[in-house]
Amino acid sequence: MATTTRPAAAELATTKRKRPWFIELYGTALGKKYVMAITGIIGMLFIVGHMVGNLKLYLGGDHLDVYGEWLRTIGEPALPRTVFLWLLRGLLITAVVLHIHAAWSLTRLNHRADIKYTNRRDFIAANFASRTMRWTGILVGLFIVFHLADLTWGAANGDFIRGAVRHNMVHSFRRPPVAITYVVANVALGIHLWHGAWSLFQSMGWNNPRFNQWRSWFAWAFAGAIVLGNISFPILIVTHAVTY
Amino acid sequence: MDLTLKVWRQAGPGTEGRIETYDVPGISEEMSFLEMLDVLNDRLIVEGREPIAFEHDCREGICGSCGMMINGQAHGPQKGTATCQLHMRKFSDGDTIVVEPWRATAFPIVKDLVVNRSTFDEIIAAGGYISVTTGAAQEANLTLVPKAVADTAMDAAQCIGCGACVAACPNSAAQLFTSAKLAHLNLLPQGQPERWDRTVRMVGVMEQYFGSCTNHGECHEACPKEISLDFIAYMNRDYRKAIVKNRSLIAQP
Numbered sequence: 001m002a003t004t005t006r007p008a009a010a011e012l013a014t015t016k017r018k019r020p021w022f023i024e025l026y027g028t029a030l031g032k033k034y035v036m037a038i039t040g041i042i043g044m045l046f047i048v049g050h051m052v053g054n055l056k057l058y059l060g061g062d063h064l065d066v067y068g069e070w071l072r073t074i075g076e077p078a079l080p081r082t083v084f085l086w087l088l089r090g091l092l093i094t095a096v097v098l099h100i101h102a103a104w105s106l107t108r109l110n111h112r113a114d115i116k117y118t119n120r121r122d123f124i125a126a127n128f129a130s131r132t133m134r135w136t137g138i139l140v141g142l143f144i145v146f147h148l149a150d151l152t153w154g155a156a157n158g159d160f161i162r163g164a165v166r167h168n169m170v171h172s173f174r175r176p177p178v179a180i181t182y183v184v185a186n187v188a189l190g191i192h193l194w195h196g197a198w199s200l201f202q203s204m205g206w207n208n209p210r211f212n213q214w215r216s217w218f219a220w221a222f223a224g225a226i227v228l229g230n231i232s233f234p235i236l237i238v239t240h241a242v243t244y
Numbered sequence: 245m246d247l248t249l250k251v252w253r254q255a256g257p258g259t260e261g262r263i264e265t266y267d268v269p270g271i272s273e274e275m276s277f278l279e280m281l282d283v284l285n286d287r288l289i290v291e292g293r294e295p296i297a298f299e300h301d302c303r304e305g306i307c308g309s310c311g312m313m314i315n316g317q318a319h320g321p322q323k324g325t326a327t328c329q330l331h332m333r334k335f336s337d338g339d340t341i342v343v344e345p346w347r348a349t350a351f352p353i354v355k356d357l358v359v360n361r362s363t364f365d366e367i368i369a370a371g372g373y374i375s376v377t378t379g380a381a382q383e384a385n386l387t388l389v390p391k392a393v394a395d396t397a398m399d400a401a402q403c404i405g406c407g408a409c410v411a412a413c414p415n416s417a418a419q420l421f422t423s424a425k426l427a428h429l430n431l432l433p434q435g436q437p438e439r440w441d442r443t444v445r446m447v448g449v450m451e452q453y454f455g456s457c458t459n460h461g462e463c464h465e466a467c468p469k470e471i472s473l474d475f476i477a478y479m480n481r482d483y484r485k486a487i488v489k490n491r492s493l494i495a496q497p
């Protein structure tokens with residue numbers, strides 16, 4: 001005679017206390033890779049917007065300042081001033097924190113799993129970008145802190161006037177060491193993006209013979225456009241091609 | 245040709261190992277890498293020394309037991325070739341060749357060049373099978389498989405489980421192995437009933453022992469069967485669908 005047994009009370013209790021699925025997912029390595037990819041995409045969207053916005057420097061006059069002011073007023077009058085901007089900042093900060101935390105814990109997992117060879121591995125496919133993601137990532141992270149101190153908080157600027165975007169930018173980039181820092185950091189960012197922009201497709205499982213070739217073309221184009229756009233600002237300012 | 249071999253010698257699990265150097269003269273370029281090791285071992289036995297332990301079985305590139313790290317490359321310098329199929333003509337007279345076992349936390353060394361790959365077996369045990377009802381076999385032509393699907397599943401099924409992907413990966417990740425084993429069942433009609441649970445379970449066991457993929461692509465270069473990185477993406481996609489869309493519970497394809 002068939003009997004059914006009820007699950008023991010202890011079993012029921014543990015199933016009840018199961019964490020929400022997205023927390024469970026973040027607990028797995030594959031889940032963290034999705035988070036790396038998605039937060040990476042958020043960062044990439046921001047980087048494009050940031051660069052395009054800054055290109056207004058080349059329109060001359062107060063175009064850049066007007067744009068900066070507009071960013072604070074998006075959503076008015078439905079939202080009070082700067083609320084939308086702060087929501088955006090909140091999203092970005094969350095993305096950066098998650099990106100760093102996932103990278104840190106995946107790195108620890110990988111170091112635990114790997115044992116070094118006496119005779120070093122001879123790399124065939126792994127390139128400079130893929131092997132230095134951790135270092136370019138740290139470099140970009142440090143740069144972001146400096147960049148905020150320079151052009152958002154003003155502490156590292158010397159002659160910072162809140163809201164005078166063009167003035168602050170020209171004043172800062174006229175200092176050659178600062179201009180060099182920006183160029184170096186953006187090259188590191190470009191290397192990081194080049195691997196990341198391809199890698200995220202694999203991590204998310206976006207793979208189809210239709211567009212597989214486009215994935216690496218996209219990575220080249222994206223990283224190239226960002227680096228060229230971003231390093232043009234310090235270079236043209238430090239050489240006095242662009243002035244106040 | 246005359247070679248110098250530097251081989252990792254280790255008496256047993258957990259003991260100290262070291263690289264030892266051997267002169268190996270008079271090797272014919274027609275020999276396979278394993279035959280070259282046989283020649284050296286014959287001499288070591290005659291001299292009353294301990295021969296080098298290495299794993300091998302089919303010697304025709306289909307069993308996956310002969311993996312070793314040769315000059316920093318899994319299965320040596322020839323692409324798409326297992327160590328047993330690697331010929332000495334790929335080396336030149338006077339070469340020094342460094343031979344090491346696979347190294348990963350998940351592959352503990354048993355002796356010399358032999359490692360324990362039973363963590364792979366655990367991944368397979370977690371879901372690398374299909375369940376069929378017993379009884380009379382059904383008419384084979386009832387289950388149709390499109391040609392393209394059969395081909396891709398076959399590409400994945402070529403994996404011989406040698407462990408070169410893990411050995412070559414700077415993260416010691418087993419993504420290529422696991423994804424190939426998943427794809428060859430998940431693509432076929434017979435694999436569908438357990439598709440989502442299989443993916444979650446096999447990935448779960450994989451993550452207990454191995455590192456995480458950073459998309460270097462070294463595994464594909466090292467693979468004697470040249471398994472494609474595409475399978476890793478398919479695995480990532482199926483795992484995402486299984487968890488995010490809750491496929492194993494709501495039963496949508």
Ligand code: FES
Pocket residue numbers: 299300301302303304305306307308309310311326327328329404
């Ligand atoms: S001995 Fe079987 S694959 Fe090499």
